[in-house]
Amino acid sequence: MKQSEIIHLAKQEGLLLSEESFKINESGVDFRVAHATDLQGEKWILRIPRQKESMRHAIIEKRALDILSGNVTFQVPRWSIFTDQLIAYQQLDGVPAATIDMEQQVYVWELDEQNPPEEFYRSLGKAMAELHTLDTELLKDAGITIIEGKDMRAAMKERMNRIKQHFDIHPALWERWEKWLANEQIWPAHSGVRHGDLHPGHILINEESAVTGFIDWTEVSVGDVSFDFTAHLQIFGKEGLQKLLDAYGAAGGRTWSGMAAHIEEVKAAGAIVVAEYALVSGLDEMHKMAIQMLGASE
Incomplete structure (x- = not known):
C-alpha cells in the first residue's frame, strides 16, 4: 500500500x-x-x-x-x-530499544547493547513483573488464549504433535523437546499475563534507557510467562538473562528454581512458533524458515 x-x-x-x-x-x-x-x-x-x-x-x-x-x-x-x-x-513516550535495519538484517540500538545500563534491567524487570503478576481475571472475557499452569505441558505437547504432522523435525531436536516436557521440576506451576512477542523493537525506552512501555500486543495471552524472556536470552546471553531475572524477582515477579533452565528450553522450542505462523499465514518465506529451524539439531 x-x-x-x-x-x-x-x-x-x-x-x-x-x-x-x-x-x-x-x-x-x-x-x-x-x-x-x-x-x-x-x-x-x-x-x-x-x-x-x-x-x-x-x-x-x-x-x-x-x-x-x-x-x-x-x-x-x-x-x-x-x-x-x-x-x-x-x-507513546519513548523510542524502541532497537529497530531492525532491513538491508543489513541487524538491530540498530538506542542503548549500549554490549553493556546495557542497570536502569534498563531494573525498569524492564519491574514492567515485566507488573505484567506477569496482573490479575488474570481481568482478561477472562477478552477472548485471549488462557492456559493454566497445570495445563502447560499438555498444551505444549499438543502443539509439538500438531507441528510434527506438517513438518519433518530433527530427531535430536524432538528428543530435546520431549526431555523438556518430562522434566516437571523446571516448569512453572503458575500462569500469568504475557506480551508474547517481547523483543527490543517492542520495548520503549527514554533517554535514560528506562523502559516506558510495550507496543505490538498481537500475541498477548495468559500462559507461560517464560516466553517473554526468550528474546532477551537470545540477544544478551545467560548473563544478561540472569541480570533481568534478578531485577524481575526484586520487583515482585514470581520466580522458581528452574526458571532460567526452562527459559533456555522455551528458546530451543522457538521453531514451533515459526511453524505455527507458517501454517496460519501460508507465507512461503515463513514455511522455508520453519523447515530450516526444525531441521537443525537445536
Missing part, C-alpha cells in the same frame, strides 16, 4: 496527516508501521495489515489493550482508529 493510500485511509477516519512527516517501517511480519504527524503536530503510529490474516487477533488485542491501559503503570497503545485496513494510535 502506497503512502498516499494510507493517508487517504486515515483521512476517511477523520485523521489528517502531514505527507512530509511520513516514515514507514517494513520490518513487521504482520503489519507495515507508519510514523506520521497530524496537522496539529501530534505524532501517530499507524499499523497497516499486510494481508487479511494479519488482523486475525486484532479485536482480541484491542480488548486486552483497553483493559491493560487502566491496570498497569507502564504505557500501552490506545487505539483511536480500528478498521479492517488501519489501526492508529497516538505515539
Whole structure:
C-alpha cells in the first residue's frame, strides 16, 4: 500500500496527516508501521495489515489493550482508529530499544547493547513483573488464549504433535523437546499475563534507557510467562538473562528454581512458533524458515 493510500485511509477516519512527516517501517511480519504527524503536530503510529490474516487477533488485542491501559503503570497503545485496513494510535513516550535495519538484517540500538545500563534491567524487570503478576481475571472475557499452569505441558505437547504432522523435525531436536516436557521440576506451576512477542523493537525506552512501555500486543495471552524472556536470552546471553531475572524477582515477579533452565528450553522450542505462523499465514518465506529451524539439531 502506497503512502498516499494510507493517508487517504486515515483521512476517511477523520485523521489528517502531514505527507512530509511520513516514515514507514517494513520490518513487521504482520503489519507495515507508519510514523506520521497530524496537522496539529501530534505524532501517530499507524499499523497497516499486510494481508487479511494479519488482523486475525486484532479485536482480541484491542480488548486486552483497553483493559491493560487502566491496570498497569507502564504505557500501552490506545487505539483511536480500528478498521479492517488501519489501526492508529497516538505515539507513546519513548523510542524502541532497537529497530531492525532491513538491508543489513541487524538491530540498530538506542542503548549500549554490549553493556546495557542497570536502569534498563531494573525498569524492564519491574514492567515485566507488573505484567506477569496482573490479575488474570481481568482478561477472562477478552477472548485471549488462557492456559493454566497445570495445563502447560499438555498444551505444549499438543502443539509439538500438531507441528510434527506438517513438518519433518530433527530427531535430536524432538528428543530435546520431549526431555523438556518430562522434566516437571523446571516448569512453572503458575500462569500469568504475557506480551508474547517481547523483543527490543517492542520495548520503549527514554533517554535514560528506562523502559516506558510495550507496543505490538498481537500475541498477548495468559500462559507461560517464560516466553517473554526468550528474546532477551537470545540477544544478551545467560548473563544478561540472569541480570533481568534478578531485577524481575526484586520487583515482585514470581520466580522458581528452574526458571532460567526452562527459559533456555522455551528458546530451543522457538521453531514451533515459526511453524505455527507458517501454517496460519501460508507465507512461503515463513514455511522455508520453519523447515530450516526444525531441521537443525537445536
